[in-house]
Amino acid sequence: MAWAGLVTKILLVIICSVGGYLIAGQIERFAAVSWAPWAGVAVGFSFAIIAIWLVKFIRRIPLKALIGGTLGLLVGLLIAQLISYGFISVENTTIRVATYVVLVCIFGYVGMVLGSIKIEELGWPHWGWLHRGVTKGGTLKILDTSVIIDGRIVDIVEAGFLEGVLVVPEFVLQELQHIADSTDSSRRVRGRRGLDMLKKLQESELAEVRIERQDFDHLQEVDAKLVALALRLNASIVTNDYNLSKVAEVQGIRVLNINKLANALRPVVLPGEVLRLHILKEGKEQGQGIAYLEDGTMVVVENAASLLGQEVEASVTSILQTTGGRMIFTTLKSSEQGRRH
Structure with missing residues (x-):
């Protein structure tokens, strides 16, 4: 899977670079310039890198935010188009075009941002599937601080026993950073280990790691926020915290406890052996x-x-x-x- 992704990226870079070379060489204005085709290679290469970066960035954005942003962008462009009709009577073409471009940029940007944010407020039944934690790889799985610091989650993912979207809440990241900045040396080591493990998870292509920015300001405890987020996203919680497991299970949340998995994989020992x-x-x-x-x-x-x-x-x-x-x-x-x- 990792090799397939790498080969695809290399092919994209090659095709864009060659395409840029050919296009620049065919433009009459630059045909006589010897370095023009190589400038086309640089432009094509740049577009390929930007495309790869955009895919890496967009894949971390929740589906509902993408849909909300797209709908908001379309509405913003429509509003810009309607307002621009008022400038049809302007004789100066430059002013008319410049005004239209400015309106498109302003309303398109505002519509995209507001659409991605305000879609959270939609309560229509047919939008429910956007909020459920069902993905191609199964339910969304929220990682808590303890399981990230533990580190075994990386081995489990690399072994192929845990796939799909792994959600890391922003408040968990903040807790990890707070632990890593602690004056206590043992806590500082644990916090830095957690950040290293999270980096390994992000670099692994076997599972998608998504940073969830939703927070619950009215709740103080991280465990309470994890439970609230799991209920909102209809997601599972991956942890090795016994108390969090019990609290989540009482509220009907599916819990994947790493310690239980480790116990299940231990060799069977029978009396008399x-x-x-x-x-x-x-x-x-x-x-x-x-x-x-x-x-x-x-x-x-x-x-x-x-x-x-x-x-x-x-x-x-x-x-x-x-x-x-x-x-x-x-x-x-x-x-x-x-x-x-």
């Missing part, structure tokens, strides 16, 4: 040793406190699922075998 573990530290209870699986799951091994730094075989007795993750309880399969290690 034998694990080979490396005892790293003592547990809270007397005699317990603590080990970890490759995915970070904590394993409590009974009667293994004296085997720190050793490798043992332990049999799974029970599995406890908590809000913070999964804990596995085991007993030594053979204490003597563990001591030999």
